[in-house]
Amino acid sequence: MTTSIGIDIGGTKIEIIALDDTKGAELFRKRVNTPLNYDDFIKANVDLINEAKAAVGEISHIGVGVPGIAYPDGTINIFTTFDFVKPSFAHDLSQKVNLPVAVANDANCFALSESYDGAGKDYNNVFAIIAGSGIGAGLVINKKLISGAHSITGEWGNLTLPFPKPEETTRTSKTRITGGIETNLSGPELIIEYNNLTGKNITSVKDIVTAAASGEKAALDLMDKVYDRFARMLLIPLIMIDPDIYVLGGGLSNIKDIYTKVPPLVTKYAKNIFGKDVSINLKPAEHGDSSGVRGAAWLWKMKNKD
Numbered sequence: 001m002t003t004s005i006g007i008d009i010g011g012t013k014i015e016i017i018a019l020d021d022t023k024g025a026e027l028f029r030k031r032v033n034t035p036l037n038y039d040d041f042i043k044a045n046v047d048l049i050n051e052a053k054a055a056v057g058e059i060s061h062i063g064v065g066v067p068g069i070a071y072p073d074g075t076i077n078i079f080t081t082f083d084f085v086k087p088s089f090a091h092d093l094s095q096k097v098n099l100p101v102a103v104a105n106d107a108n109c110f111a112l113s114e115s116y117d118g119a120g121k122d123y124n125n126v127f128a129i130i131a132g133s134g135i136g137a138g139l140v141i142n143k144k145l146i147s148g149a150h151s152i153t154g155e156w157g158n159l160t161l162p163f164p165k166p167e168e169t170t171r172t173s174k175t176r177i178t179g180g181i182e183t184n185l186s187g188p189e190l191i192i193e194y195n196n197l198t199g200k201n202i203t204s205v206k207d208i209v210t211a212a213a214s215g216e217k218a219a220l221d222l223m224d225k226v227y228d229r230f231a232r233m234l235l236i237p238l239i240m241i242d243p244d245i246y247v248l249g250g251g252l253s254n255i256k257d258i259y260t261k262v263p264p265l266v267t268k269y270a271k272n273i274f275g276k277d278v279s280i281n282l283k284p285a286e287h288g289d290s291s292g293v294r295g296a297a298w299l300w301k302m303k304n305k306d
Contacts, residue, residue, distance in 0.1 A: 006297025111138025
């Protein structure tokens with residue numbers, strides 16, 4: 001039996017998983033808090049790898065998913081949460097554990113996981129979206145991860161929504177581009193929008209969904225806007241790629257009505273563009289929060305299929 005090892009780097013945690021290469025069965029998993037300086041960060045990763053090695057035996061390679069861009073030369077650009085992480089992280093970790101390390105954007109790892117043995121396993125063209133604290137995506141075609149010439153495939157969070165409403169183009173954020181997709185649709189910005197509308201101080205998108213379910217008008221109106229914005233966002237991959245399936249993960253993936261209310265809206269907008277009905281297949285991730293780390297584990301397996 002051969003084993004694939006994946007590591008998922010998150011804002012609050014680092015997670016490692018060991019999977020049976022044949023069936024994808026989980027052999028080992030552990031999470032630790034993310035340290036806040038580089039030396040401790042490297043050590044935490046090394047310690048996790050050593051624990052996995054002790055649990056499953058010899059390891060031949062490591063895959064790592066990061067919240068940022070993994071460039072073709074192996075260097076990385078981690079987004080602001082990890083401003084202490086060096087571009088040479090993959091190389092530095094490889095030197096410490098004496099193993100080859102493949103690194104990819106976390107949304108790409110998510111896409112790889114769901115296309116390989118998740119919600120998209122029966123489809124050739126899979127567009128996988130993480131919609132939570134940010135909005136990112138990954139593309140897999142015929143089980144091959146497509147990251148692009150500059151490793152920026154799916155980095156659409158700062159694009160403007162198609163057919164934007166006036167208030168959407170001017171909405172501002174301290175950390176995101178004015179009028180961008182993330183400014184109008186990411187979890188933290190929706191919370192701010194709701195609190196500004198109601199004068200409340202909620203801390204979770206789930207609170208907005210609950211308020212809408214109870215019939216609160218402000219929450220109902222905002223959720224209608226969320227579904228409409230989400231549908232317009234999906235017009236971008238629809239027109240550019242026309243995927244067989246869209247797989248959704250992240251905090252927004254837990255909103256059940258997204259899967260029934262968004263596809264008809266996409267069809268409505270698409271009909272205005274193409275003059276005919278265009279339906280989409282939108283499904284929740286099969287592996288949920290585990291998809292990112294599972295996809296990191298599959299990086300070498302998929303690399304060897306090239």
